[in-house]
Amino acid sequence: MKNYQRIEGLVAASFTPMDALGNVYLPAIEHYADLMARSGMSGVFVCGTTGESHSLTTQERKEILVEWVKSAQxxxxxxxxxxxxxxxxxxxxxxxxxxxxxxxxxxxxPCFFKPATVRDLIAFFAPIAASAAELPFYYYNMPSMTGVSLSVPEFLVEGKKVIPNLVGTKFTHNNLMEMGECLALNNGAFEVLHGYDEILIAGLAFGAVGGVGSTYNYLPKVYLGIIEAMKKRDMETARQLQQQSIEVVKVIIKYGGGVRGGKAIMNLIGIECGQCRLPITPFSDEEYISLKEDLEKINFFN
Incomplete structure (x- = not known):
């Protein structure tokens, strides 16, 4: 792997901008990338769950990635x-x-025909990782979406034997015991990127040093503050900041969750992301008014 360095800090799970007709709107990414740079993001995670990857064509995913690489500079x-x-x-x-x-x-x-064993999962991923052998490969573990709940520690240990560029996991699961196991493997040999924004404090307490999240896009100061507070062992500040994030997450859940509600928030803060693709229901004008009112009640814009 070329110039491999572990990820520390916040990686924003990026939304995919769409125009009024539901087409991918690439011009918005340059402005979006500038915001991520100003916000202190260590990276962006492109075309994941937040980016509606399974609602995009292969060509669209390629074009989106090219634009992000160019705009990241x-x-x-x-x-x-x-x-x-x-x-x-x-x-x-x-x-x-x-x-x-x-x-x-x-x-x-894969979430349609699912791997039955860790061996099956490794066999599926090995040729994918080999297709980009010079790049670090992360297993994106999200059983709530994929329905695949195989042992991540076992996958990391056994997978590393046949996937040389396997470096860790994006761990989007609330099984913190398993997350702790992953962090402890072989004296911290694997990266574990924390994937649940509303319990970042817990992942950091276990020893994670990086996270991937959708709400990092519009709450960077809160999450950077949590990381800094945890480094200083200032638990009271960390808890207060985590509670602020929880209040925002409660609002986006009210509006359909991190993809639908979060994309609407991006529009409110000036990043043209448009609507989600069907089957996710379009956001109505009335909902935008209500969303803004709910966010004002928790001082989001301040």
């Missing part, structure tokens, strides 16, 4: 999610990510 890392139900499609996306200059790749497990 080396100011932060660009991690390409290449996961797909089709291994061949994922291999194509991985090879493309390496070709266009992404800093790393990640993939979630």
């Amino acid at each position: 080396g100011r932060f890392k660009v991690i390409a999610h290449v996961g797909s139900n089709s291994m061949r499609e994922a291999m194509e996306l991985a090879a493309h990510a390496q070709q266009v200059g992404a800093d790393a790749i990640a993939a979630m497990a």
